[in-house]
Amino acid sequence: MVDYEVTVSTGNLLGARTFNSVFIKLVGENGESERTCLMDHNLSFGGGAVCSTVSCPVSIGKLVLIELDKQPLPLFPEDVWFPAKVEVKSPEGDTYNFPIYHWISDSKVHRFREGTALTVFEDNHHLGRYSRQQELKQREQDYRWDVYVEGIPHCIKAENPLSLPCEVRFSFTKTTEFRYTAFTSLTELQLKGLANCKKNWTNIQDISQVFCYKRTDISDYVKEHWKEDDFFGYQYLNGVNPMLIRRCTSLPDHFPVTDGMVFPSGQCSLKDEMKKGNIFLSDYKRLDGLTANTINGKKQYLMAPLVLFHKTPDDKLMPIAIQLKQTPAVDNPIFFPTDSEYDWLMAKIFVRSADFSEHQLNVHLLCTHLLAEVFAVSLLRNVPMVHPLYKLLIPHTRYTLQINNLARLLLISKTGVFTQFAASGGEGMMTILKRSLSSVTYSSLCIPDDIAERGLEAVPNFYYRDDGLKLWDIIHRFVExxxxxxxxxxxEVQQDSELQKWILDIFKYGFLSQACTGIPQKFTSVAELVKFVTMVIFTGSAQHSAVNSGQYDYGGWMPNTPISLQLPPPTTKGTTSEATMLQTFPDINTTVQGMATLWLLSKDSSDFVPLGHYPEDHFSEKIPCQLIMDFQEELEVLSVAIKVRNQSLDVPYTYLDPMELENSVAI
Incomplete structure (x- = not known):
């Protein structure tokens, strides 16, 4: 007889232990063991490891897989169990690792492969191939595509979070903290009588009383500086939407700005400043012609502005002209800093409100949340656990499917907060999402390409670009x-059928088979694969953090980022005042619902996992494990450099600090 030493580790999660009897069978290249009951002297498989011995008449050779099942004991009900991993030491002295990380809730036999990553063309053992096929067959049933709305990326088919597979749901900790944050915020508003108050604001200082205890250093800074032109321009580089501004080399025909309008003293010309790379444009054309929402029985207003910026000799990005509608007209004046205080301020307020919708629906929801869901669902349907791509990407899918399911239930559904209280909610919301998807390109999702295409390589004080490019390079080296x-x-890339199915599903269900996006339909080279996987990881971690984590920082003071506006913009200059501004701002209940949502979406849970940290051991080989350690070291070095840089900034840029951003779209 030969003995195999088996160590079973149960995950450190609430409800992970089982009181059922656990059985194991070892399957090797030369045979298999008997199904053996694993003994735990504590009568339960709980936190920690349980060691047992499995005996065989002769060696069964190199291990291929294990079979696990559990059976209820007399008087004990069947329960659920979350084994983390199994380690087997063979009589030859070899150690085999089997990553599990799977909830087992029934009495069926479950097969798990040895941890050495295998592509489909390397998987030569007949039982290994069979196990691979059965796993994917089950996954296709568990993770089904669904159409939420025609014209936007497909999503996972699930009525609510409880209908999602257990492995992709929130942990107990995450669920509890998420509910607590949402409940306490709304309760506070209701106790103050604000959640249902449909009146106008009559004093701007009253807005600061909404969440007087929910403040950040940056939200306080925003409150003090939101009217200033240089801070208005700064937000286009380092606020929550650094994705719209681009270098301007020629003015659009429908934006008739002249030198005399923006440089009245004749100190320079637009043509010369464009040649020097000092003129920039933000164009909200995606919002043109939308039907704005009706809130509290009142029609709301959403503009599609054009904003012109000038980089000054002291390296500030200053707004110099704003046109609030796309088509020039007598009743669509171009506003300038030389206009009256409230004419110019109101123009900027309408721009900031437009930016809220552009950011939330295009930059945030579509280009991080919805695309990350597509990447995850395609991975889970097409790539088995033993595949290296699965091992590499599964940590970057954590919580994504549930947070998106909640968004569809609570934010963008017919009764959702965004639908009810945003100017772009309702009919306009899906129009923006469809327009946004039609404008997404592969290069726009890859920060080196995007920065180059927008002509922003040399813009000073652009911390999103600086930190983002460094992060991209670090991720790229790791993935490569x-x-x-x-x-x-x-x-080898070309002949990997599972890899090719993954990208084809992304092209088909994420980008709706639109070849104009530039998204690959197949992989033909290692370099092409490396770039795409880098983009997937960057999108779900760094990019999401850049456009999500600062939402309350910049939106916690509502006048800086109004969720909606309820008066039209001025059609004639000289007709605005502070009273006009207050009447234009959203009603009290609209304001507070928006602020409460931004607070919720900016709060990380205590089980936050930073980029590059992998609590689950999916890789077994020495080289990938060493690459993970190298990856973590590079991220730590970048984190230190960012923290040192931030010490000298009035407004620290922390959203791409690797220690501050999460591995996945988890909030």
Whole structure:
């Protein structure tokens, strides 16, 4: 007889332990063991490891997989169990690792592969191939595509979070803290009598009393500086939407700005400043012609502005002209800093409100949340656990499917907060999402390409670009190291059918088979694969943090980012005042619902996992494990550099600090 030493580790999660009897069968290249009951002297498989011995008449050779099942004891009900991993030491002295990380709730046999990553063309054992096929067959049932609205990326089919597979749901900690944050925010508003108050604001200082205890250093700074032109321009580089501004080399025909309008003293010309790279444009054309929402029985207003900026000699990005509608007209004046205080301020307020909708629906919801969901669902449907791509990407899908399901239930549904209280809610919301998807390109999702295409390589004080490019390079080196270890040449990429199904599903269900997006329909080289996987990780971690984490910082003071506006913009200059501004701002209940939502979406849970940290051990080989350690070290070095840089800034830019951003779209 030969003995195999088996160590079973149960996950450190609430409800992970089981009181059922656990059985294991070892399957090797030369045979298999008997189904053996694993003994735990504590009568339950709880936190920690349980060691047992499995005996065989002779060695069964190199282990291929294990079979696990659990059976209820007399008088004990069947329960659920979350085994984390199984380690087996063979009589030959070899150690085999089996990553599990799977909830087992029934009495069926579940197969798990040995931890060495295998592409489909390397998987030569007949039982291994069969296990691979059965796993994907089950996954296709568990993770089904659904159409939420025609014309936007498909999503997972699930009525509510409880109908999602257990592995992709929130932890107990995450669920509890998420509910607590939402409940306490709304309760506070109701106790103050604000949540249902449909009156106008009559004093701007009253707005600061909404969440007097929910403040951040940056939200306080925003309150003090929101009217200032240089801070208005700063937000286009380092606020929550750094994705719209681009270098302007020629003015659009429908934006008839002249030198005399923006440089009245004749100190310079638009043509010369454009040549120097000092003129920039933000164009909200996606919002043109939308039907704005009706809130509290009142029609709301949403503009599609054009904003012109000038980089001054002291490296400030200053707004110099604002046109609030796309088509020039007598009743659509162009506003300038030389106009009256409230004419110019009101123009900026309408721009900031438009930016709220552009940011939330295009930059945030579509280009991070919805795309990350597509990447995740395609991975879970097409790529088995033993595949290197699964091992690489599964940590970057954590909580994404549930947070998106909640968004569809609570934010953008017919009764959702965004639908009820945003100017772009309702009919306009889906129009923006459809327009946004039609304008997304592969290059716009890759920060090096996007920065180059927008002509922003040399803009000073652009911390999103500086930190983002460094992060992209670090992620790219890590991904290249891991994937090059498994794919030695382009031919191996081309013949990996699971890999090709993954990208084809993304093209089909995420980008609706639109070839104009530039999204690959297949992978033909290692380099192409590395770039795409880098984009997937960057999108779900860094990019999401950049456009999500600062939402309350910049929107906690509502006048800086109004969720809606309820008077039309001025059609004639000289007709605005502070009273006009207060009447234009959203009603009290609209304001507070928006602020409460931004607070909720900016709060990380205590089980937050920062980029590059992988609590689950999916990789077994030395080289990938070393690459993970190198990845973490590079991220730590960048984090230190960002913290040092931020010490000298009035407004620290922390959203791309690797220690502050999460591995996945989890909030």
């Amino acid at each position: 190291g891991v994937l090059s270890f498994y794919y030695k040449n382009d031919a």
